[in-house]
Amino acid sequence: MSGRLLTNRLAALRARVVSLVEAGSADDPTAGDPLRGLYVTRETALRAVEARPTEEVPGTGWDELVPGDPDDRLPALARRFGLDAVDARILLTALAPDVDRAFEPLFGYLNDDVGRRRATVALALGLAGTGPHEPAARDRFHPGAPLCAGGLLVVEDEDRPLPGRALRVPERVVAHLLGDDGRLDAELLGAGVELLPPAPDGHAAPADPSAGLAERVLAAAPVAVHLRERSPGAADAVAAALCASGRPVLRMRAGADGARVAPALLREARLRGAVLVVEPLPREAGALVRALAAPDVTLVLAGPDAPDPRWAPEAELLALEAPAAATGSAELWRAELGPEEPAFDLAEAVAPYRLGGGLIRRAARSARALAAFEGTELTAAHVQRGARLMSAPLLDSHARRVRPAVGFADLVLPEEPLRLLRELTGRARHRDRVLGDWRLRTGGGRGRGVVALFAGESGTGKTLGAEVVAGELGLDLYVVDLSSVVDKYVGETEKNLERIFAEVDRTDCVLLFDEADAVFGKRSEVRSSHDRYANLESAYLLQRLEAFDGIAVLTTNLRANIDEAFTRRLDLVVDFPFPDPEQRLSLWRACLAGAPQAPDVADAVADCAKEFELAGGAIRSAAVTAGYLAAGRGGPVTGDDVRAGARREYLKAGRLLPGAGAPWAP
Known part of the structure; x- marks a missing residue:
């Protein structure tokens, strides 16, 4: 229907162009010359000099902008882009050859050049009832005028004088006026722009915290909003809520070429009446925001950083906190x-x-x-x-990801540490209800993080316990690589830690600081510059833990090395005791459960659990040694293999072997 209405307008325009051609050829001495348009004769030049602007000829209805048929897209386009009747005439004249080839020879004749079959500035102004001699008419082709600023019209041939420059309408605008909005502009396809059509059901999920924000944005439209994200996906949630409210959304993943495609993006938003959603914003977002800040387009920006007032000094940018996605939605x-x-x-x-x-x-x-x-x-x-x-965090440069493959059944611990580990998982699940809904979080900018300290001797299961917690929560475990965090230059360690904390704050994972006393050590009396800067690191960590929103586990072999100020900021302290003989027996059996075993293994395991005081990590290493000995021999694990593995772990630790007369003694 839109195409038929546009064709009707162009038919009226064509009739006017034909009458203009006929009127022009009536007194043109070269009208019958077969080479007309290939050269300019003396008579033609003299006639052009003597020509004068004519009075405006009343239109025939082709430029009417009063909305009539709801399928007529020209009045709506003129309203969205701020066009008046003369602008509409210029636009229709410029796009005429793209819809009807009959205009090409007509424009070629009027341009007195068979090779120039598009409308020129002079021709378009003449058909609009004015001419390039009027300053107001020339101003319509200025880059800041509605036609050019809105991306509706391209003035080509920069080396020619303005009256002779050709006019072209982008294909996307032509397609829109013909009723085709199925595809995005080709310029936007490679720039990370996605079209989200209105949701067919027309309503958002009742529990979506972004629905209320979307309603307020649409009520205040057009408006520019910056959402500061505390967790990823806030802009996605708002975009989905806007679609559910019946508005199309153009979402762009901001990149290096964002400012370059901004004019095409604004044009697309105006053509569709869409809301622009841009995230994540780059740190240097000033050029992009200035290019997209338009008084007639609703713009939603999102990013983890606070907005900079210098981004768009002339635009009123509302700074809001993005609605946090509650856990357990x-x-x-x-x-x-x-x-x-x-x-x-x-x-x-x-x-x-x-x-x-x-x-x-x-x-x-x-x-x-x-x-x-x-x-x-x-x-x-x-x-x-x-x-x-x-929700995978970007921590590959500072941490090692561990995909949990163990559960509580794999832990051999007394009841008290197991109870505290289960409590830790419960805190991670219910923190939003307790700290948010029940308002049990105090002020001071404190976060909703869960931080625990696992203390115990080496090999007692602290790292395994962190992996069990992550597996129970269904999260990945990220082990901080201290070699990539600690830096000899002043302030660099804090910067590296801030990157880690900020990323974990906005994503879902369990962060493990193994050997945490390397960075969470006690503050000391300042006797040198080294002590002063070491204390600064501890002070930074104390402040950062207050505002932490993620889940973190610290492990240490020496609990006394952890500063007491950190203890107050910990939710739980779990002590991992050295295993007793009964627990050591369970650990031996668990480590050897998957290996083929000779009949004498059970007795050897019982003897080793009783005589060799080994922690869980050492028992696992001894079991691995026994497995390698058996595999090299091509048979099952024997009692001698188990004893050899236990003896090797004792020797590695520099300890005396128990019982010189025992069967495992050398």
Whole structure:
């Protein structure tokens, strides 16, 4: 329908152009010359000199901008881009050859050049009832005028005088006026721009905290908003809520060429009446924000940093905190996973994840696809794997990722440490309810993080305990590489730690500081510059833990080395005791459970557990040694292999072997 209406307008324009051609050829001495347009005769030159501007000829209705038919897109386009009737005439004249080839020879004749079949500035102004002799008419082709600033018109041939410069309308504008909005502008396809159409159901999930913000943004539109994200996906959630409210959204992943495609992006937003969502913002975002800040387009910017007033000094940029995605958003997950009730406890499975509506949608889609690929019913593992993909932190340069493969059944500990570890997982799941909904968090900018200290001798299971906690929560474990964090230059260690804390704050994982006393050590009396800067590192960490929002575990072999000020900021302190003979026996059996065993292994394991005082880590190393001895021999693990492994661990530790007359003595 839009194409037919545009064709009708162009038919009226064509009639006017034909009448102009006929009027021009009536007194043109070269009208019948077959070479007309290939050269300029003396008579033509003299006639051009004697020509004078004519009075405006009344239009025939082709430039009418009063909205009539709802499918007529020209009045709506003129309203969105601030065009008047003369601008509309110029635009229609410029796009005429792109829709109807009959205009090409007509324009070629009027341009007195068979090779120039597009409208020129002089021709378009003449058809609009004015001419290049009027300053106001020439100003319509200024880069800041609505036609050019809005990206509706391109004035070509920069080396020619303005009246003779050709006019071109981008294909995207032509397609829109013809009623085609199916595809994005080709210029935007390679710039990370995505079109999110309005949601078909027209409503957001009831538990989505972004729905209220989206409603306020639309009520205040047009408006420019900056959302400071505390966790990833806030902009995705707002974009989804805007779509659910019935508005199309153009979302751009800001990159190096963001400012370059900004004019095309603004034009696309105006053509569709869409909201612009840009995230994440680069640190140097001034040029991009200035290019996108328009008084007639709703713009939502998102990023982890605070907005800079210098980004857009002439635009009023509202700075807001992005709505935090609460942990345990089971209603959002249930809405995205489908109407069927899962066969597992969905609320418990997703409790540790702080994902917004947009990321939950993508994670749920990934979980369903993974379950379909494996040909099984949807499980908690599928959901947690999809969530981990959406919230993986960028810590590869400072930490080592460990995918948990153990559970509480793999831990051999007394009841008290096990109870504290289970309490730690409960704190991670329910922190938003307790600290947020129940308002049990004090002020002072304190975060909702969970920080625990695991203390005990080497090999007693501290690292394994952190892996168990991460596995129980369905999160990845990231072990901080101290060699990449600690720096000899003043201030660099704090910068590296800040990168780690900031990334963990906004994502979902368990952070492990192994041998934490290297960075969380006691402050000392200042006797040298080294002491002063070492104390600065501790002071920074004390302040940073107050505002921490993630989950962190510190481990140490010497609890006395940890500054007492850190202890107050810890949620839990779990002591990992040295295993007694009964626990050592359980550890030996667990470590050798998967290996083929000779009949005498049971007695050897019982003897070693009783006589060799080894921690869990040493027992595991001894079991591995026994396995290698058996594999090299090509048989099962024997009692002698077990005793040899235990003896080797004693010798590695520099300890005397027990009982010279014992069967394991050398």
